Amino acid sequence: MAGADGDDSLYPIAVLIDELRNEDVQLRLNSIKKLSTIALALGVERTRTELLPFLTDTIYDEDEVLLALAEQLGNFTMLVGGPEYVHCLLPPLExxxxxxxxxxxxxxxxxxxxxSQEHSPVDLEVHFEPLTLVMPTLRQAAEDKSWRVRYMVADKFSELQKAVGPEITKNDLVPAFQNLLKDCEAEVRSAAAKKIKEFCENLPEDSRETIIMTHILSCVKELVSDTSQHVKSALASVIMGLSTILGKDNTVEHLLPLFLAQLKDECPEVRLNIISNLDCVNEVIGIRQLSQSLLPAIVELAEDAKWRVRLAIIEYMPLLAGQLGVEFFDEKLNTLCMAWLIDHVYAIREAATCNLMKLVEKFGAEWAQNTIVPKVLGMANDPNYLHRMTTLFCINSLSEACGQDITTKHMLPVVLKMSNDQVANVRFNVAKSLQKIGPVLDSNALQTEVKPVLEKLATDTDMDVKYFAQEAIRGKDSTLSIFFYEVSS
Structure with missing residues (x-):
């Protein structure tokens, strides 16, 4: 195996160079796989001084070639002269x-x-540990050509922040975080936006406000009007949390306009995320300053064409009611909650029923008697039998929260009257409702009012009505069956 110039010592490197420059990927891959043979031919000194520097300078190949190279170098310790020289493998692997x-x-x-296991303790400290130096790698990763690498940096930014400490955070991470918030890829901006609150919370306390106001807030303002709805939604899920960090004055002057802008955003998820985090602002400035802009956003979400959006705002309603107060709720939101009860989607009607129960638990039975119960009971006369059934579902949910007096005096008469409904579905739901509210009623009402109606329904011409009525009277787990048995005994 002599080279063209007759020098055997140059031949392996020359051949390797030619093969690694060949357009045939398979040829390059085969040459990498025989690196150990080439290293043996070169000897340990030339492997260290010629082969490894060449490999380090030429890492730009196809992924499968680079993968083979990374695997080969893990077995090169003896080929470079043993543990004493194993540190020579660090540059290409790095x-x-x-x-x-x-x-x-x-x-x-x-x-x-x-x-690393083949390094001596001294070599580990001198040669290997400098590879755990985070900042050079982090700076490079934050500016990597691959957006997926930048995305991972953004996604793990809070952990990195905690690892490097306050000084490096101020000097290095703040500019890097700004760049990620302004990244050309929406996925990266979105990942960084989700970390804004946590990043700001972990800033050094003595310089936190200055850094946020000087470096972060300008990026936040840009993200509020980002072209990607995913970025805006990610921001909306955390932006309210900045109010507790910056305090009342900064929130009113700088953050409030951003909250209001997002409450008017065309994307429902953005508006929902703002509304779902209102408690943060409520702690700092009170909800009243947001209420006038809040109401139109709530109404739009409540009437959104997507039923899942309507469902989401219903789930936040008890939270909003508690923050806005009973007077604001009665004036602005009560009608909205009642309208959900007749939505054409069953899941919305069901959620609206549950919502009423939570509102009664929050505002009390007296409020329910004056505000909610009359409207619910009025639906018992609705021409649409589905709406009449909703009345029964509401009574089922409200009875325990409203208590025995309201249930017996106001709700029970309506349920009993509905036992004569022409629609069988309504009648058998009457039987189920009587079984449901039975534990709330007093013994006299059960014996003199409930029992006769159930006995009548138990002889109904409709099989389902008859079945559910009999279940209510004799059912194994029925409170009514136990009561009726005790009375008859």
């Missing part, structure tokens, strides 16, 4: 650990871990 393809990076890290 370069491989920073390439774009994940599997290559993982294999390079695996090989680094493998050869």
């Amino acid at each position: 370069s491989l650990a920073t390439v774009e393809e994940t599997v290559v990076r993982d294999k390079a890290v695996e090989s680094l871990r493998k050869i």
Whole structure:
């Protein structure tokens, strides 16, 4: 195996260079797989001084070639002269650990871990540990050409912030975070936006407000009108939390306009995320300053064409009611809650019924008697039998929260009257309702009013009505059946 110039010592490197420059990927891959043979031919000194520098300078190949190289180098300890010289393998493996393809990076890290066990304690400190120096790698990763790498930096930014400490955060991470918030890829901006509150909370206390107002707030303002709804939604899920960090004056002057802008955003998820985090602002400035802009946003969400959006705002209604207060609720939102009870989607009607129960638990039975109960009972005369059934569902939910007096005097008569409904579905739901509210009623009402009606329904011409009535009277787990048995005994 002599080279063209007759020098055997140059031949292996010359051949390797030619093969690695060949357009045939398979040829390049085969040459990498025989690196150990080439290293043996070169000897340990030339492997260290010629082969490894060449490999370090030429890491730009196809992923499968780089993967093979990363794996080969993990077995090179004896080929470079043993543990005394194993640190020579660090430069090419370090370069491989920073390439774009994940599997290559993982294999390079695996090989680094493998050869780390072959370092002496002194060599570990001198040669290997400088590879755990975070900032050079972090700076490079934050500006990596691959958006997926930048995304991962943004996604793990809070953990990185805690790891490097306050000084490096102020000097290095703040500019890096700004760049991620302004990244050209929406996925990266979205990941960074989700970390804004946590990043700001973990800033050094003595300079937190200055850093936020000087460096972060301008980025936040840009994100409020971002072209991506995912970015705006991510921001909306955390932006309210900045109010507790910046305090009342800064919130009113700088954050409030941003909250109001997002409450008017065309994307329902953005408005929902703002509304769902109102408690943060309520703690700092009170909800009244938001209420006038809040109401139109709530109404739009409540009437959104997507039923899942309507469902989401219903779930937040008890929270809003508690923050806005009973007077505001009665004036602005009561009608909205009642309208949900006749929505054409069953899931909305069901959620609206549950919502009423939570509102009664929050505002009390007296409020319910004056505000909610009359409207619910009025639906018992609705021409649409589905709405009449909703009355029964509401009574089922409200009875316990309203208590025995209201249930017996106001709700029970309506349920009993509905036992004569022409629609069988309504009648058998009457039987189920009587079983449901039975534990709330007093013994006299059960014996003189409920029992006769159930006995009548138990002889109904409709099989389902008859079944549910009999279940209410004799059912194994029925409170009514126990009571009727005790009375008859």
